[in-house]
């Protein structure tokens with residue numbers, strides 16, 4: 001049996017409109033779904049998804065024309081809504097992780113408490129089992145999975161032990177894997193089986209749980225109508241970190257360079273607004289259902305006004321305008337560079353003309369100098385060869401003009 005965690009708190013957080021369209025992305029055994037249906041009127045609608053065929057089978061018990069149950073991973077929510085002809089929705093609930101039936105049914109291979117085939121898939125109709133993956137993964141791939149999804153300190157030692165053990169035959173059961181980890185891990189955390197982290201890591205990896213979550217969150221934000229709520233319950237820090245960061249990023253205005261010439265009104269407002277703080281189950285709930293002890297619920301609301309369409313579209317226009325301005329500025333830069341080159345060329349021509357005229361002046365002076373030195377020569381010949389003398393200062397010489 002599955003005891004729903006934060007049942008009323010999560011459905012309250014959806015702030016339901018009685019005739020709205022809602023999505024339960026993790027139907028499980030339908031605890032939250034039934035409560036949502038109970039609060040909707042006849043115009044309301046609930047679309048529920050689960051990747052586990054047994055959850056879908058269990059959901060057939062709900063006979064309600066307002067209810068549609070689909071066997072699909074929630075990362076395919078967009079396609080599912082498109083196929084149903086649904087555009088916008090008024091709220092989404094994701095109650096992550098595994099359900100108690102999945103964990104407690106030995107044949108699912110998710111727990112080291114029972115010896116069973118090492119399967120671990122939520123969707124038993126597709127994908128690789130944990131045993132199949134362990135049979136062919138490299139030591140470094142196993143180490144990475146155990147570290148990343150289980151934060152396992154002895155990841156490498158366990159991976160090596162797996163590689164050694166499988167040479168003598170496949171690790172096919174939960175019992176084999178649990179025993180191998182128990183033998184390899186030297187210290188234990190109090191109250192925890194040494195294989196707890198390895199089993200969690202393999203389950204998260206086999207079901208691609210974190211990737212599924214990263215894919216569905218933007219789809220939810222996209223599909224929510226103004227005022228619609230996104231409610232997510234996580235059960236470990238890896239999931240909660242993704243949810244927390246997504247909600248924080250989607251509720252924070254973009255950081256633009258301070259000197260960007262944009263009016264405050266043109267800065268796009270974020271798509272989501274945070275609703276309250278992270279909420280945990282009360283002590284009474286944890287006492288009644290120990291599975292609830294690690295649950296954290298976060299809620300965000302789709303903003304209106306210039307949310308996705310208005311703000312983003314205006315922002316796009318702004319970006320395009322800035323790009324055009326940048327292109328124009330660089331074109332202007334080219335023109336001014338051309339002008340500069342023209343000026344330099346003119347200055348060069350001017351200098352060349354000046355050099356030419358100086359050359360001519362030099363030639364003229366050289367000719368004059370030659371001419372003067374020629375006068376010297378005439379004087380020399382007159383003095384020394386013809387015996388002529390220069391007149392004394394004040395002496396008058398009469399020159400006779402011959403016919």
Ligand SMILES: C[S@@+](CC[C@H](N)C(=O)[O-])C[C@H]1O[C@@H](n2cnc3c(N)ncnc32)[C@H](O)[C@@H]1O
Pocket residue numbers: 002003004005025026027028029030031032033049050051052055072073074075095096097098099100122212213
């Ligand atoms: C914690 S249970 C949900 C319990 C449910 N809220 C209830 O009250 O019964 C999580 C369920 O989500 C399903 N699930 C987990 N990841 C999923 C995914 N990526 N897509 C669809 N279903 C998923 C699991 O198969 C499981 O049935």
